Amino acid sequence: MPYLSEEYDICVVGAGHAGCEAALACARLGLQTIMFTVSVESIALMPCNPNIGGSSKGHLVREIDALGGQMGINIDKTFIQSKMLNVSKGPAVHSLRAQADKSEYSRHMRQTLENTDCLTIRQAEVTELLVEDGTVKGVKTFSGASYHSKAVILCTGTYLKSRCLYGDVINYTGPGGLQAANYLSESLKENGIELLRFKTGTPARIDKRSVDFSKMEEQKGDETVVSFSFTTDPKDVQIDQVSCWLTYTNQNTHEIIRENLDRSPLYSGMIEGTGPRYCPSIEDKVVKFSDKERHQVFIEPEGLYTNEMYIGGMSSSLPEDVQYKMYQSVAGLEHVKIVRNAYAIEYDCIDPRQLYPTLEFKSIKGLFSGGQFNGSSGYEEAAAQGLVAGINAAMFLKGREPLVLDRSTSYIGVLIDDLVTKENREPYRMMTSRAEYRLLLRQDNADLRLSKIGYEIGLISKERYDWIVEKERLVQKEVDRVNHVSLGANAAVQKLLEEHCSTPLKTGTTLAELIRRPELSYDDLAEIDKERPELPYDVREQVNINIKYDGYIKRQLKQVKEFKKLENKKLPENFDYSQVKSLRIEAKQKLNLYQPVNVGQASRISGVSPADISVLLVYLEQMYRKK
Amino acid sequence: MKTNTIAAIATAMSNSGIGIVRISGEEAFQIIDKIYRSKKGDKCLSKVLSHTVHYGYICDGDKVIDEVMVLILKSPNTYTREDTVEIDCHGGSLVMRRILETVIKYGARPAEPGEFTKRAFLNGRIDLSQAESVIDVINAKNNFSLESSILQLQGSLKNKIKEIRGKIIHEIAFIESALDDPEHISMDGYHEKLMGTIVGLVSELEALIASSENGELLKEGINTVIVGKPNAGKSSLMNLLTGKERAIVTDIAGTTRDILEEQVNLDGITLNVIDTAGIRDAWDAVEKIGVDKAKEYLRKADLVLYVIDSSTDLDENDEKILKLLFEKKVIVLLNKSDLEKATTEEMVFSYFEKEGMDYPVLSVSMKEGTGVKEIEDKIKEMFFTGEIILNDEILITNVRQKSFLQAALDSLNMVKQSIEDEMPEDFYSIDLVSACEELGNITGECASEDFVNEIFSKFCMGK
Known part of the structure; x- marks a missing residue:
């Protein structure tokens, strides 16, 4: 029987946040790309919380944007509330978070994909991976059609053999009742890919008309909204915003949960997958933090054209009747009507240590993967990996150098390095504490850090590139100038200091010294800085931060210099470490298994000691000299 | 803050002659400038010619630590091929330690085990044939420092x-x-x-x-281990050396089951004296642990005091002990000189001779306290001639x-x-x-x- 057969450069399996970025990157780099999805309606779906960004995730979105990805642009067009988090803290942890209109977000992304050249969208379930001699050759779909390509990017999210659970109810579907992908897992296993089983969960969606907001605290957006994308005109994001609402659980809620714990599939042992500790279900919170009298609950709109609202903080897999009791015990939710139940979802994913930092499989050439399939969690983490997998599939086809971002360049670099290097027993979430050089990896300088790279790849325009070069020049020039401006203890200076409740000067000082005072900033001192040039806001912001935190920044730069030394020492591919006589046995086993790409990565593998690294360095030098 | 400039004591810790503290790395000259004072107080060592020697003092602020000769060696003609400073100071372990601590205080970090050799190799100073031995040095030193830093930490x-x-x-x-x-x-x-x-x-x-x-972090000093068969008088020796009634002394063989450790100061030389359980075929499980420990300590000993009961005959247990003493510095103590001799000095000499060993033998009586001064003099002599060195x-x-x-x-x-x-x-x-x-x-x-x-x-x- 004849089956359909088509040729493409690249197949992308899945159209979630990872799949969209991967497909867009490939198509924009001129490669014929086909993207598969079980349902075209579910492109860029947000099956859990209605937010983009948040602490450290906002950084990821900025970095995606700086490299030429789509997420930032898409949320800037579809957000309904926005907040800069942590503004009272240091600039490194300022983080943007927006409430999205979910269906608009999805619709807008779909429109972008549909209007991108070289990109084909196809509704079909991919059931088989085609591999010959350790090289990927394409995919097969449920209908028997084959799509031949030189690279495949797997972005299957939470759909592989997924099942949704609450109480004793099991639905063998993907999120939100969408069709699961039940065949691909077998084909992956046949090709030697090891799978893990992870679990996550989501709270119920409720009907806005059944909520009593008078018993809750209103949570408004920022007065002046900052955009995610460096390309968005700031004027375009000053919109009328929608509010979120804050309420709390109480002892009664906790009592209801405790009484019904035995009916939760998590506690009855029905769920096999490992769940994330950072977004615990309300059952987990009540059990693990039993001393807490109440937990916060955020009621968030899912969009402008729906009455559905999301109950942030109360994900659950308790049975339907308990969910009702539990939610109705919360102030303001006494008469709440559930539209969609809360549930836990289990799915197949991989141990990402099977991947190189390029996100290509070590064992199958041309096969890449990104997103929740790689054991991560979160829309932003997924999009970041999708973008990198897409770029690297394209670089692979073009025979160009792959994109590997190290830990000192970006949160994306930290994310991928952690995934491909460290043992991970739960869905991986980005956190600012994971970035050791976070003072350098701020959301405000993502463009300065990454846009030149994005330009070299071909995803950033010449115009944007030129502005980055100019911005760098302006910042440096102004920092140099400010460091050399001396100020006397004259009346104008003292008056300004007094206005800002700052101690008056006893002797002369420099402008830079004054900027370093906690109560002052670069902009505050404009009046007494006669020679100051006219500069755009984003340049002034960089000058202020660079001067204010100069000491800390220099320290981190020094640490980065040390870090790079090991990172630049490449290790050979498919190397047999058992021939390195003096390595300890555990180190030999781990190194053989995970085949790190450089000595820096090797040093981060658990079970490889500093002494092993010394031995490795000497051995490498020995090999190098023999050549 | 982490720095890449490293420092270590380059000479053995004997009290003889000169000690050398070596600094290597980018900031070596910067550091020496901060702590070196010439006689007139005007010399800046980062500005002098390479491979020159300078007389002066190492100071921590106003405090003079030692009178020294400083060797300035500029990259690349040095062992590590990095900027290197060698401080030749007085050989006392205390002085060397104080200088090393000062160097660290002003910006260096203590070298990792084998790090100078590693750098020499990685920077192309040592040739390929020596690579294996470089790895061995790293491993040996590392094993030791792991043991001492983690396991021995109290x-x-x-x-x-x-x-x-x-x-x-x-x-x-x-x-x-x-x-x-x-x-x-x-x-x-x-x-x-x-x-x-x-x-x-x-x-x-x-x-x-x-x-x-x-x-008090780790006990410093010459690891001096007392061994011998049960009831040869090991615990009495311990007590005589430390001047304390600490070890249990009875006439019943096999009473010392735990390892006892004491620090003794002999005219400025610190000894870590370790008393062990008597070595013999142990029937008792508890005693067996003691014997195993004794063997372990012997392995790490800088000096062994082998106590023999002269009123009994040498037997197969002495032969066992003898095997453990191979390549060790040993003083043999023929105890119980107050009793009738079954084993004489000559017998002991010839006994060792057939194994190719030659150790000093002293006749002592723990009971009467005779010979203790001779033991102390012998230890001092061995230390000052450099025969035993501090670990x-x-x-x-x-x-x-x-x-x-x-x-x-x-x-x-x-x-x-x-x-x-x-x-x-x-x-x-x-x-x-x-x-x-x-x-x-x-x-x-x-x-x-x-x-x-x-x-x-x-x-x-x-x-």
């Missing part, structure tokens, strides 16, 4: 450091949770609370550093651990400073993390996963 001290580290991790986890989930976790009033904690931790660390100056790795380990404690303390003081300067909270964790890493170097714990675990287990995050 239990209570290790627990103390772990406890301090645990408290720091808790604070980091709190700050990080609040940064990650600002809407669930508030930092109101946290500054004062953290300040209180830091002040407490600073004084605890200061106390630890003060105690490390009295050598310098322990001293190095102490210096390293002290430098980790000091670095942790510096980091905590930076946190204090940041709080006083009203820096935002995320800046506190930069230095808290450094403090934690420095302490982790001592306890052998790695930080990054600890934070994440603490965050999830102690603080309830949202969604």
Whole structure:
């Protein structure tokens, strides 16, 4: 029987946040790309919380944007509330978070994909991976059609053999009742890919008309909204915003949960997958933090054209009747009507240590993967990996150098390095504490850090590139100038200091010294800085931060210099470490298994000691000299 | 703060002659400029010609530590091919240690085991044929320092450091949770609370550093192990040397089952005297443990005092002991000279001779206290002729651990400073993390996963 057969450069399996970025990157780099999805309606779906960004995730979105990805642009067009988090803290942890209109977000992304050249969208379930001699050759779909390509990017999210659970109810579907992908897992296993089983969960969606907001605290957006994308005109994001609402659980809620714990599939042992500790279900919170009298609950709109609202903080897999009791015990939710139940979802994913930092499989050439399939969690983490997998599939086809971002360049670099290097027993979430050089990896300088790279790849325009070069020049020039401006203890200076409740000067000082005072900033001192040039806001912001935190920044730069030394020492591919006589046995086993790409990565593998690294360095030098 | 300029004592820790402290790395000259004073006080060593020698003093601020000769060696014509400074000082272990500590205080870090050799190789100074031996040096030194730094660290001290580290991790986890989930976790009033904690931790660390100056981290000195068959008089010797009635002395063979350890000072030479259980075929399980331990200590001994009961015959147990003494520095003590002799000095000599060994033999009586002075003189003689040397790795380990404690303390003081300067909270964790890493170097714990675990287990995050 004849089956359909088509040729493409690249197949992308899945159209979630990872799949969209991967497909867009490939198509924009001129490669014929086909993207598969079980349902075209579910492109860029947000099956859990209605937010983009948040602490450290906002950084990821900025970095995606700086490299030429789509997420930032898409949320800037579809957000309904926005907040800069942590503004009272240091600039490194300022983080943007927006409430999205979910269906608009999805619709807008779909429109972008549909209007991108070289990109084909196809509704079909991919059931088989085609591999010959350790090289990927394409995919097969449920209908028997084959799509031949030189690279495949797997972005299957939470759909592989997924099942949704609450109480004793099991639905063998993907999120939100969408069709699961039940065949691909077998084909992956046949090709030697090891799978893990992870679990996550989501709270119920409720009907806005059944909520009593008078018993809750209103949570408004920022007065002046900052955009995610460096390309968005700031004027375009000053919109009328929608509010979120804050309420709390109480002892009664906790009592209801405790009484019904035995009916939760998590506690009855029905769920096999490992769940994330950072977004615990309300059952987990009540059990693990039993001393807490109440937990916060955020009621968030899912969009402008729906009455559905999301109950942030109360994900659950308790049975339907308990969910009702539990939610109705919360102030303001006494008469709440559930539209969609809360549930836990289990799915197949991989141990990402099977991947190189390029996100290509070590064992199958041309096969890449990104997103929740790689054991991560979160829309932003997924999009970041999708973008990198897409770029690297394209670089692979073009025979160009792959994109590997190290830990000192970006949160994306930290994310991928952690995934491909460290043992991970739960869905991986980005956190600012994971970035050791976070003072350098701020959301405000993502463009300065990454846009030149994005330009070299071909995803950033010449115009944007030129502005980055100019911005760098302006910042440096102004920092140099400010460091050399001396100020006397004259009346104008003292008056300004007094206005800002700052101690008056006893002797002369420099402008830079004054900027370093906690109560002052670069902009505050404009009046007494006669020679100051006219500069755009984003340049002034960089000058202020660079001067204010100069000491800390220099320290981190020094640490980065040390870090790079090991990172630049490449290790050979498919190397047999058992021939390195003096390595300890555990180190030999781990190194053989995970085949790190450089000595820096090797040093981060658990079970490889500093002494092993010394031995490795000497051995490498020995090999190098023999050549 | 981490630096790439390393320092170590390059000579053996004997009290003879000259000691050398070596510094290598980018900041070597910068550091020596800070601590070197020429006689007239005007010489700047970073400006002098390479491969020149300079007379002067090593000072810590106004305090003169030693009179020295300093060798300036500019890259690349040095052992490591980096800028190198060699400080030739007086050979006393205390002086060398003080100089090393000063060098570290002014910006160097203690070298990792085998690091000079490693650098020499990586920078192309040593040729390929020596690569294997470079790896061996790294491994041997590392094994030792692992043993001494982690295993030998006294239990209570290790627990103390772990406890301090645990408290720091808790604070980091709190700050990080609040940064990650600002809407669930508030930092109101946290500054004062953290300040209180830091002040407490600073004084605890200061106390630890003060105690490390009295050598309480690891016992330094010549590891002197007393061996012999049961009831040969080992415990009596221990008591005579230490002047204390510490070991249990009875006439029943096999009474010393635990290892007893004491420090003895012989005119400035520190001995770590270790009394062991008598070595024989042990029937008793408890005693067997003691014997195994004794063997272990013998392996690490710098000097062995082998006590033989002259009133009994040499037997197969002596032969067992003999095998353990191979390639060791030994003084044989023929005890019980007050009793009738079954074994004479000549018999002992010839007994050793057939094994190809030649050790000094002294006749003593522990019971009457005769011969103790001779033992002491013999030890001193062996030390000053350089025949026995101090196990310098322990001293190095102490210096390293002290430098980790000091670095942790510096980091905590930076946190204090940041709080006083009203820096935002995320800046506190930069230095808290450094403090934690420095302490982790001592306890052998790695930080990054600890934070994440603490965050999830102690603080309830949202969604």
